Structure formats: C-alpha cells, structure tokens
Amino acid sequence: MLLLRRCHSLTRFGPLNTQRLQVAPAVASCAGRLWSSSSSSEDQRSYQRAHGPSWRHGLAGLLAGTGAVLAYGLHHHKAEQEDTIRVQALEKTSAFPIFSQEEVTSHRSLEDGVWVTYKGGVYDITEFVAMHPGGDKILLAAGGALEPFWALYAVHNQEHVLEMLSEYKVGELSAEDLKKQKTIQTSDPYSSDPERHPVLHINNLKPFNAEPPPEILSDSFITPSAFFFKRNHLPVPPVDPASYQLMVEGLPGGVLTLSLEELKTRFPKHTVTATLQCAGNRRSEMNKVKQVKGLNWGIAAISNATWSGARLRDVLLAAGYGPDVAQRALHVQFEGLDKDVTGTTYGASIPLNKAVSEEGDVLLAYEMNGADLPADHGYPVRVVVPGTVGARNVKWLGKIIVSADESSSHWQQNDYKGFSPGTDWDTVDFKSAPAIQELPIQSAITTPADGAVVDRSLEDVTVKGYAWSGGGREVVRVDVSLDGGKTWQVAQLKSSEKGQAPEPSPPPGRAWAWKLWEVTAPLPPEAQELEIVCKAVDNSYNMQPDTVAPIWNLRGVLSNAWHRVTVKIREDESEE
Amino acid sequence: MLLLRRCHSLTRFGPLNTQRLQVAPAVASCAGRLWSSSSSSEDQRSYQRAHGPSWRHGLAGLLAGTGAVLAYGLHHHKAEQEDTIRVQALEKTSAFPIFSQEEVTSHRSLEDGVWVTYKGGVYDITEFVAMHPGGDKILLAAGGALEPFWALYAVHNQEHVLEMLSEYKVGELSAEDLKKQKTIQTSDPYSSDPERHPVLHINNLKPFNAEPPPEILSDSFITPSAFFFKRNHLPVPPVDPASYQLMVEGLPGGVLTLSLEELKTRFPKHTVTATLQCAGNRRSEMNKVKQVKGLNWGIAAISNATWSGARLRDVLLAAGYGPDVAQRALHVQFEGLDKDVTGTTYGASIPLNKAVSEEGDVLLAYEMNGADLPADHGYPVRVVVPGTVGARNVKWLGKIIVSADESSSHWQQNDYKGFSPGTDWDTVDFKSAPAIQELPIQSAITTPADGAVVDRSLEDVTVKGYAWSGGGREVVRVDVSLDGGKTWQVAQLKSSEKGQAPEPSPPPGRAWAWKLWEVTAPLPPEAQELEIVCKAVDNSYNMQPDTVAPIWNLRGVLSNAWHRVTVKIREDESEE
Secondary structure, eight states, rough: OOHHHHHHHHHTTTTHHHHHSOOOHHHHHHHHHHHEEEEESHHHHHHHHHHSSSSHHHHHHHHIIIIOOOOTTTTHHHHHHHHHHHHHHHHHEEEEEEEOOOHHHOOEETTEEEEEEEEEEEEEOOOGGOOOTTGGGGGTTTTSSHHHHHHHHGGGGGGHHHHHHHHHHHEEOOHHHHHHHHHHHOTTTTTTTOOOOTTTTEEEETTTTOEEEEOHTTOOSOTTTTTTTOOSSSSOOOTTTEEEEEEEEEEETTOEEEEEHHHHHOEEEEEEEEEEEEETTHHHHHHHOOSSSOOOOOSEEEOOOOOOOOEHHEEEETTTHHHHHHHOOOOOEEEEEOOTTTOOEEEEEEHHHHHOOTTTTOOOEEEETEEEEEEETTTEEEETTBBOOOOSEEEEEEEEESSSSSSOOOHHSSSBOOOOOTTTTTTOOGGGGGBOOBOEEEEEEEEEEOOEEGGGGGGGEEEEEEOOOOOOOEEEEEEEEBBBBSEEOOOOOEEEOOOOOOOOOOOOOOOOSSSEEEEEEEOOOSSSSSEEEEEEEEEOBOOOSSSSGGOOOTTTOOSSSSSSEEEEEEGGGGGG | OOHHHHHHHTTTTTHHHHHHHHSOHHHHHHHHHHHHTOOOOOHHHHHHHHHHTTTHHHHHHHHISEEEEEOOOOOOTHHHHHHHHHHHHHHTOOOOOOOHHHHHHOETTTTTEEEEEEETTEEGGGGGGGGGGGGGGGGGGGTTHHHHHHHHGGGGGGGHHHHHHHHEEEEEHHHHHHHHHSOOOOOOTTTTOOOOOTTTTTEETTEEEEOOOOHHHOOOSOOOOTTTTTTTOOOOOOOTTTTTTEESSSSTTOEEEEEEHHHHSSOOOOEEEEEETTTTTHHHHHHHHHOSSOOOOOOOOOOEEEEEEEEEHHHEEEETEEETHHHOEEEEEEEEEEOOTOOOOOEEEHHHHHHHHHHHHHEEEEEEETTEEEEGTTTOOEEEOTTTGGGGSSSEEEHHHHHHHHOSHHHHHHHOOOOOOTEEEOOOOOOOOOBOOOOOOEEEEEEEEEEEEEEEGOEEEEEEEEEOTTTTOOOEEEEEESSSTSEEOOOOOEOOOOTSOOOOOOOOOOOSSOOOEEEEOOOOOOOOOOOOOOOEETTTTOOOOOOOGGGOTTTTTOSOOOOEEEEEEOOGGGGO
C-alpha cells in the first residue's frame, strides 16, 4: 500500500521529467523502490515525511549540519558498499545512455541544464534545484561529482536522498571517465579534525557533535576542556597561529587587522567563568513528544569553563567604536574560519549593546581553562558571549563586523529560533521569531540516571545536577521533588569546586557560571519507585515550565521543562 | 472540639499571665471564646493559624499593610458595634479593678510594664511585646489608647486580635478618663486619601489597594491613570509642591537637595512607556491551591502608562556619582514620604547598576500619562524603575540614598521575596531569597471572563489579554489554547493604541511596555465548554510555568502560571 501511494505521488513529477529526459524516471524510480521496499519501515516513514510539503524545511535544517544525520564517518565503509549495491539495483531495470565527463560538465546552469554524477550515474537535477533544501549551493556541484559535497554534508547519506536522486537519472558516465574520477581521491574535509576523548557520547561525527556523560558534569564546577561538550557546524579549520589575522570591520577607523600576538599584548587579559549551552540541549526529551529535526542531544550539551582573552569592547574601542556608531549600528557579526565547500563561513551576530557593554563581559578568548583554546573550541581565538546561546560564541574567529544588520547566516536567520508547538514545517515563518540570544532558566539531574536502581538499605538518596540561566541571571534556588512534583525540597547550591571556598557573589546581571546542586533525602518508606524532578529559579524569578509538550518546537531547541528521572528502589531481601 | 483545643492551648500561657495579673485571663478568654464560638468557621480557622507557630510571620506580613485585612473603613461602624458587644461579653465573667489614665500612662516601658487601653479596658501587654509581629513599634502605644494605631493598621480589626488582647486585660479605665478619651476624636490617617473611580475593585480600603476590571485593561495600550491599579502601603501623604524637597545622599558631593522646580528644570525631561505590576498580581489563583498571606489580587494588578521625569542617572551624576562610587556602593535606596505612626517611611532599593545605566531608564517621574502624577501614584515625584516589580517604584519620593546596602525596610528584607512551595511560615528564612527586582514572564486573559457564556451562533470566539516580562525582555509570542493546552495557536500582538501605527521596536533589553494580544478562532464544533489558556514567551525565551501549585509560595507573589478561563458554549435553540 505504502509503495503504491509513493509511486502514485511520483507520477505527478513523472511527465515533467520525461519531457526532458526521454526516459520514464517515474517508472524507473518505482522499479527502484520495488527493490528498496525491503528497507526498514522507519526509512519509509522518513521518506514519506521528506516527500511531504515539509521536507524542504526539514532538510534545510539537516543540511545546515544541525540534523540528526547518519554518523557518516563511522559507518562510511559499510555505507559505501550498500550504496553501490543499491545504485546497481536501481539501474538494473533500465538501460541508460552513456555520457562523457565533458558532456556532463557542459551542463552547469539552469539554462543548459544542471547535471551531476554520483557513483557512475549521471543525473539531470535541473528541476530539483528550486526544491533543494540547501538552496542555490547545489549549483556548485553542477557538472561534477556529488561525492565531495556529500562528504561535507553527511546528511545526504540517507536512503531517501538516494531515492530522490534516482528520479533524475538520465544516463551513465563512461567507464573511462568513471575510472578517472575514482583516481581523484575524495579528500575528507574532516581529516584535520583533532582527536577526541573516547568518553564523549558522539551525536554526530562529521561535523563533530558530542557530549560528556552527565555524571561527569556535576563532578566539577569547571568542566575539563576534554569533556566540554563539542558542537561544530563544519570541519575544524587548521589555523596557523603565526599567520592568524583577525579583521574588525564596519567602524570609522576602517578595517583593523590584529595578529594573535597583538590581540594578546595590545589589550588587557580578562578572565570570565562562563557556562555555554547548546540551544539543542535536552532535545531528546522533545523527540519523545514528537520527532523534531536536529541532533538528539541528551542533558549534557552544556559545560562550564574559565575563558581568558581580550574584551570585545576594548577591541571595538581600539577599532574606532564610539557613541556615533551606536546611532547607526545595532549588531556585531562574527565570521568563523570554518567553511563549507562553497567557501561560506559559519556566522552569527549579537546585539551591539551586549558587545560594547562594560558589564557584558564578551571576550575574544584565546585561553580555555588556563591553556590555549583546544582545536575543537576555536583555536586560536573564539568569541565567548556569556549568558548567550552557544551558537553565537563563534569559534575560529576570522572577522568581526559592526553593522546595522544581524548576521545573514543560515544559523542566525533560519535556525536557532523558537516557535509555538502549533507551528510546523508547513507554516513556519523564520522571520516571525527572534534569533535566540539569552537562554531561559535551565536545570537537570545528572545523577541518579534515569532507570537507576537504589538499594533500600542505603536509606538515603543523593540527587545531583546543574542549573543555569541566560542573560547573567543568577540561579537562586533549585527545587527537587522525589514524588513527581507533588512535594519539593530545596537543594544546596554550589558555585565552586568541592572543598574550595565559594566564589564571591557575581555583580547583578553578570552571573555567567552555572551552579551545581545536590540534595540528600531519606528514601520514602512506602515508595517502590521515585520520580525525581528538578526545577530551578533565577533571580528574575523565572521558572522552568512543568512539561515538554507545550514548549515543543519543530527544531527542538530551548528544551527546559522540569527534568525527570525515574529510579527504582530495590528492597533489601534479607529483611523480607 | 475546636473550642476545647483552643482553651487547652491557652492554658499554656495562663500561668504566665496569672502570676502578673492575679486574674485568670485564660479562663476569661475561654469564656469570651464561648461567646465567640458563634463566629464563622473561617474566623476560627484563621485564629488557629494565627496561634500556631506561624502566626508571628503571618501577622508581620499583615501588619506591613500587605495582608488580607478586613476592609476596615467600609465596615467600620458595624465592626465598632460588634466590638463593643464583644468586649462587654468578655468582661461579664469577671470584675476588674478600675485604673486612672494617669496610672495607665505610668506603664510605658518593659521595666515598668507596658499598659494600653482599648474601648475602656486596660491591658498589660508587657509579655506580648516580644511576640508582637510588628516588633517594638508596639511600645509607641504604651500608656495610651490603641485606637489611633489600629486605625492606621487596620489589620488589627479582626476577631482573633481582640481575643489575643483579652488575655492581657488587667482592669478598666475610670469612667471619667474614658469619657475624656472619647472626646479626643481619633483622627483617620487616611482622611486625606484622594477620591477614586468607583469602577475599581477594592481589595483593601486603608491602605488603598484596588484594580480595574480586567476587560478595561485590554481596551487600551495606555491605561488611563484613573484605572491604573493602585497599591498603597500607607496613607497617601499630602505634599505641598512648593515646599517639596528631594534629598540625594551617599555621594561625594554631600547631600543634594532639589525642589520640584529644580528637578523639572535642571535635568532633561525623559519619557518612558512602562508597565508596572504588583508582585501579588494573580495571587487569588495561588489562594485556590492553598491560602497565602496577602491581598487577594485578581489579574489586574498590572497597568501600563507613560511616565515623564528626570533620569535618576542624571540626578545621581549631578549629585557627584562617578566610577569611584561604584567601587563601594551597590544599591540605591528610596524613601517615600508616606509614613506610619512611628514615622517610619515606606522604603525600597534597586541595584546601583540599574540606577546608573544609560539603558536602565530609571526615572524620577513627575508626570503620568502627560499630566501631573495623581496623588495615588506618588504626587509630586515617584521613582519609575522599568522592568522591575512595582514595590521598588517608590511613590511620594522623599530621599535617595546611594549605599553599600540594600534598603533595610520591611518591604525589601522580609516581604516581596519568592520561596519554594515546600517553605512555610515555620521554616521560612527571608535572608535566603533575593528581594524581587525584575519580574518573570507574565500573561493573562482579560476577555472572555472565567465562566462567561458564548453563543454557538457567533461561530467565533475572540480572546484578548496582556503579556509582559520584566527586565526589559520583550514579549515575542503569546500562545493561546481553547482546549486546556492540548493545541495552541499564536495570538496577534499589539504594541500601540488601536488604529495607531505600532510603536517602533524597543532597543534590546529596553522593552518596558506590555503587549496586548488578541486571537479570534472558530468555536470547535463538538465542544460544549472551552478551557482557554494563554502563555507568553519573552525574547530570552522564558516561558510561563504550566500550573500554579509548583510555584505556590507563602506570600503568594510571582503568580505567573498559564492563565486559564472556562467558557460555556450555549447552543442555538432554534437549531435543535
């Protein structure tokens, strides 16, 4: 039934293609799909979703490197073998004309047609260009092989993408040119990514996205850099510190260029302890309500570190910032040195008033936890915007632009925004929501883990976790419940390493670091199971929402409902 | 049973008193209570609460003028008659010695004993002084009549207070002195309070606390001053604008004194549209979970006005504020000209960085909605602290003190703070929580009213309300549900008067004014009843909590759970 419906829906596209191709790709693709009907039902569902009116936006998110992509690298070899079998299977049912690379290369525009090759097949994707979730970028692949692009955007390595591609097949690449293509080794843009600590839980390998085990988080106020969650949008760029240059644009003094040495010596070194959190932290809880687009983060896409560097304010003043600038400029844009194949860099912006405020504490950081920034965290220079969502803390910083406008980057305009639970990919208007900057109040239970078993003989249970709020709002209280939220007790807050004196209270509006918390409570005598819940309060008395569903949003960001874990109590058998 | 328990508990106090008084007040009071057992069960419950370990804190809140007091003035005459009957009834059971006023007046200290008179009775309250919720202030009444104090602190006009007093009776005032006392008219400290608009719903008459009907609120972006909610803590002080003087202390330049004229002419006039909200707005919803201490505000202890005046920042700079001051000072304290009988003024403070920030927009306002401040709103000068809880927006401003310390006032230290739902009056430690400054995200439905009936023939229902967040955080979205929170739609936001162009977007962090919102939706065909819910989101993506119970707190402040109203749908009979 499902298969029939698919073939039916594809015939809508069929005539359009046949006019151009003189073959019947709809038939071919249905044939191909007859083969692929043995794939998992999950694949079928995701294919259906992808072909619904919402697939375009959905894929846009995925393409941006923020999607729940296959762990391309890990499974690369196996996937390659499977792809070849699949492509061969797709081809069995029809004979295609043979094209030379030269003929393919002559189709590089909408006027001449847009052709690409993939594993020896030739595809005319002219009609698809307008539908491509990643937009015009697809034209960069025109006339050539898709493989290097798909190595960068691993999201494409999915069954339904291959199925879509098969609809556009028009021929096969000559054996000679295919051989030539294969000799040009596809270089892996992620080949210079650094080694990572194996304890990290990898949500995506390329680009690298990983979080530490939650129980590690609450063991130290400062997260060791190796365990600090990693969230890259693109390959880690190798940067030579000797030739590194930071450009500052958009100010009356013209472009200011600073070497790493100048950044370190011309400006006072300022140190800030600040927590960074990914907008997608705790996304997995939203997925339980209804599937969202994005990496399936657990509760540990948040960490706390000490950052040192020049104050952005000081650098902007040196570059000519003054009150006159504030009359025309509203934003400070950042561009990373990490690039996609088109040369587009990662980008984001923050409000100008945050950037220039003496109390904003925005850093151009060159140290993390007292050492040079690690490669994964932006070596040699990154922006640290305390109190602000991770995505604006641009790593491998290349350029600063003071502007009347927000960053035009995908990540500022069409990602990292919150929407109503009633908004879906059909109705979403990204212009209607502000880019996430300050994050809302957050807390989670790091131990015990969900599903843990506690011995009755222990009498007490100790619950630990973290709490943090954006915008420099200090966490003033964490309430913990053992009975699903019926009764509450107040946890003890910690704002320093164990055994060390608590750090002095931060000035108002500058509480950038999280608080760890802990509560030890007697096991309720009658309970066989505990539903442990935590909720935090900041000094603006913002509270976390009770439940996930009413804050669900299609990108799965801003997941900050009460955190809940269920723990079983094992009765002491000797007592029975 | 209840009565027996009361008498039993009172015998604990009995011996203490009998030693001093040579009468048996416990027996007397139980006799009195036998009579009063006909009072309502609500009175009995509140009496019980008051005599539990928590009564002291409870009464402290009440005494501060923030309690759920009887509308003294309205019911004054009736209450006076009842009191007389009650006092007579209390006296029937024993013969007391007669004292002259001179003898009473000789007992004005803990050493000599503290005696007071009330309606002809003489009371030795020496032992009670340490237990008085209002503290040492009670000594001001020593040797004289309680009546003028109780006129000011109308909270005392309650059954259980009279019962407590009766325990301390030691005699009766001579008929001659009683007559003299009565000829000295008790002046009403509220006699110079202004006239108010009768549409206001009065939560407390003295001090005056009232809110407009909710449906008025959402009819205009700017709330007319007459309808703006009124929250006084003390009598409105009559201030002569010609002799008015504002003192600024704690700065290197010594004390700066400014006349009203100087304030208006020496500093630029600055205008801000800002919403003020009482910390107790929507307290009535918390009362439904469990009784709290405080005025039973509905959803309209919030209003929006245009305020004009000198910037506090400018005045502080003129008074000698500079960076050196920021090294030692952290707070700016305000004292009102409104006083209690002891001469203690209303007081509050705000963080120094808010006060001096160019973006803080703190005003010493002398105009509201384009006219002189009305008496109820602080004529001639009040502080307007945009984004901050109403209680810090001190009215009838007399003094500004730059200080290392917060205001020591009751309202800063022991009131207007939030606590865990698990914290009660036995366990509360007011030092453990920060004074409320910025308020959390808030919204409510102003129309339809809870319990309203909508005709099926109308086909659509229009829901209106307000939304606001503290700290200058802009409301970016309001979600409305007609099915109790299962599905949501996005409301239309309005930030100007109907028919006028929307005000330009405020600079980041300076969204001081609320947004009104509206949504029109078809009546669901099957529904017989709608549970309409609203929840707002600010640009830090803070959300309102789902339910009231988990944010319940003993003072009933910060009530910002989703607002819910239930509406019945009346079917069109002609269709049946």
